[in-house]
Amino acid sequence: MSRRSSSAVLRRQKDLKRGIRFTMMVCGCSGTGKTSFINSLLDRNILPHRYQYSKASGGEVTRQTITFANLSGVVNDAAEYEKVFDPENADQEPGIAITETSVEILDEDDSKLLLTIIDTPGFGDNINNELCDTELIHFLEQQFDLVLAEESRVRRNPRFVDTRVHVCLYFITPTGHGLRELDIETMKKLSKYVNLIPVIGRADSFTKTELLNFKRNIMQDIDHHKIPIYQFEYEADDDEEVIEENRYLSEMQPFAVITSDEEAEVNGAKTRVRTYPWGSIDINNSDYSDFPVLKSVLLGSHLQDLKDITHEFLYESYRTEKLMTVTELDELHEANANGLPIDPPSMSNLADIANSKSMANFDGPYRAPSMLSDATAGTTRVTKDQKVNSLTSKMGSASLQEPPEILKGRPDSNYSFQDDAELTSLVDDEVDKSAPNASVGTPPGTSLTSPRINHSPSVSSLYSGSGSVNARQLRKISETVPYLLKHESLLSKQQKLEELERKSARELAKRASELEKRAMELKQREKLYKEQLAKNTPPAVQEEVPDSTLDSASFVAGDDKD
Numbered sequence: 183m184s185r186r187s188s189s190a191v192l193r194r195q196k197d198l199k200r201g202i203r204f205t206m207m208v209c210g211c212s213g214t215g216k217t218s219f220i221n222s223l224l225d226r227n228i229l230p231h232r233y234q235y236s237k238a239s240g241g242e243v244t245r246q247t248i249t250f251a252n253l254s255g256v257v258n259d260a261a262e263y264e265k266v267f268d269p270e271n272a273d274q275e276p277g278i279a280i281t282e283t284s285v286e287i288l289d290e291d292d293s294k295l296l297l298t299i300i301d302t303p304g305f306g307d308n309i310n311n312e313l314c315d316t317e318l319i320h321f322l323e324q325q326f327d328l329v330l331a332e333e334s335r336v337r338r339n340p341r342f343v344d345t346r347v348h349v350c351l352y353f354i355t356p357t358g359h360g361l362r363e364l365d366i367e368t369m370k371k372l373s374k375y376v377n378l379i380p381v382i383g384r385a386d387s388f389t390k391t392e393l394l395n396f397k398r399n400i401m402q403d404i405d406h407h408k409i410p411i412y413q414f415e416y417e418a419d420d421d422e423e424v425i426e427e428n429r430y431l432s433e434m435q436p437f438a439v440i441t442s443d444e445e446a447e448v449n450g451a452k453t454r455v456r457t458y459p460w461g462s463i464d465i466n467n468s469d470y471s472d473f474p475v476l477k478s479v480l481l482g483s484h485l486q487d488l489k490d491i492t493h494e495f496l497y498e499s500y501r502t503e504k505l506m507t508v509t510e511l512d513e514l515h516e517a518n519a520n521g522l523p524i525d526p527p528s529m530s531n532l533a534d535i536a537n538s539k540s541m542a543n544f545d546g547p548y549r550a551p552s553m554l555s556d557a558t559a560g561t562t563r564v565t566k567d568q569k570v571n572s573l574t575s576k577m578g579s580a581s582l583q584e585p586p587e588i589l590k591g592r593p594d595s596n597y598s599f600q601d602d603a604e605l606t607s608l609v610d611d612e613v614d615k616s617a618p619n620a621s622v623g624t625p626p627g628t629s630l631t632s633p634r635i636n637h638s639p640s641v642s643s644l645y646s647g648s649g650s651v652n653a654r655q656l657r658k659i660s661e662t663v664p665y666l667l668k669h670e671s672l673l674s675k676q677q678k679l680e681e682l683e684r685k686s687a688r689e690l691a692k693r694a695s696e697l698e699k700r701a702m703e704l705k706q707r708e709k710l711y712k713e714q715l716a717k718n719t720p721p722a723v724q725e726e727v728p729d730s731t732l733d734s735a736s737f738v739a740g741d742d743k744d
């Protein structure tokens with residue numbers, strides 16, 4: 183075995199040992215059954231319900247608030263807000279928090295799934311919910327930015343953790359009617375960044391016919407508003423079983439689940455049930471709950487596909503769009519053609535680069551994948567061929583056997599393909615074809631042991647583009663992009679802080695003027711009171727005062743005498 187392939191195998195084994203990372207987001211209004219769903223999915227009551235915080239039995243599992251935003255500027259974390267009911271705060275808007283809970287799931291074959299659950303307390307509970315969408319999108323973009331920044335570095339961090347969200351379960355309020363405006367807007371926006379699966383919680387509140395109608399209405403709304411939800415697609419030449427399975431899943435959407443925190447034994451097997459005055463329901467019975475089907479889709483059959491689509495399409499589209507706006511390849515081309523020296527990136531030229539015109543006429547091999555327009559224009563139906571074609575076209579012409587020209591004459595002797603293999607392991611288990619459903623999305627001719635240089639579009643695009651991009655340009659881009667992203671994120675944080683400051687200042691000014699008004703009122707009242715007192719005081723009382731004064735005066739005088 184060559185040194186290169188043996189190191190790739192070792193790396194893959196390490197990946198497997200480390201476990202498969204999967205990140206799931208739950209989104210939807212309060213009370214739609216998100217918490218119960220997660221607890222049922224993990225078969226552990228890990229997440230506490232609203233105002234029942236002491237009852238969670240997650241043990242060592244902790245929920246951590248990642249971000250929190252509130253339009254009114256009131257500092258009241260939506261996640262904290264959920265813990266205790268405080269009537270004093272009941273009139274305040276909770277804003278939205280984004281929380282993270284991580285759990286490890288060990289499979290029967292000892293394979294490890296590192297599951298991260300992103301919850302969104304406060305979503306939909308505000309009078310103005312615009313902030314919720316903005317916060318969620320910002321969070322999803324940030325995770326993409328982190329990967330983009332890492333991917334663009336010359337030397338990557340081997341400990342980098344990919345935090346991109348692979349699927350978002352959108353819980354539709356079980357009204358029985360259809361989607362609401364909030365659902366349509368949010369789903370449309372989220373689907374650009376994450377695989378979106380609509381879910382109906384509390385499905386037991388419908389009769390069979392009502393549920394059928396509700397599902398039909400939702401799918402009609404999704405079609406009408408062109409919301410690109412996750413598609414269970416199949417090819418004509420797929421296995422009969424795969425075709426059947428995906429067709430069945432496709433027709434089942436949106437999944438209508440019944441979930442519960444209560445465990446019981448049914449026919450000798452441990453399961454979860456919902457108990458009613460008239461009987462009980464096993465939530466794992468697929469006759470009336472889509473829960474077991476959705477569970478197997480998420481943690482088994484479609485897990486890898488969800489990860490592949492996240493990396494190969496959603497992230498790729500985002501990356502292309504982002505690079506087109508933050509880099510100035512044109513200027514680099516021009517500078518290179520004119521033989522001008524290219525300055526290494528520095529904080530001083532960042533603002534210029536960030537503020538300069540976008541590289542709309544970038545002529546490299548990267549074009550926004552057609553998926554981008556499909557995804558934003560309507561329901562996405564990605565065929566596997568499309569995925570493969572898109573991926574292979576993105577890979578460019580660079581190959582491991584033939585080192586790109588750009589690197590052949592590179593004076594920097596520190597560079598090696600080994601480095602690149604390490605760099606590209608950033609997308610670690612993303613392309614981990616040894617995971618379940620491993621064959622899905624594997625480009626033809628890509629072997630498991632291929633170092634991921636071929637999959638690293640950020641590098642290969644530069645190799646295979648017009649020959650005018652040289653090593654210094656590559657270095658400049660790879661070092662500038664992380665800076666720019668950081669710069670952008672700092673700017674947006676600064677803007678947020680400024681906005682909060684402005685709001686606090688307004689609030690303070692309002693309170694100050696109220697206090698002033700109140701002080702004026704008090705003064706007026708005091709004046710009135712004094713006037714009234716002066717009018718009403720009988721003269722005898724007025725005479726008493728000098729008496730007492732006299733008394734005390736004589737007492738003092740007496741003291742003096744003594």
Ligand SMILES: Nc1nc2c(ncn2[C@@H]2O[C@H](COP(=O)(O)OP(=O)(O)OP(=O)(O)O)[C@@H](O)[C@H]2O)c(=O)[nH]1
Pocket residue numbers: 210211212213214215216217218219231232303304383384385386387439440441442456
């Ligand atoms: N009838 C019925 N009730 C359910 C079901 N799932 C959950 N519930 C109940 O609905 C209520 C809300 O459920 P949660 O899981 O806390 O909902 P949530 O979306 O997490 O709500 P927040 O924590 O407020 O965001 C709880 O009383 C649950 O016991 C279900 O499938 N059927």
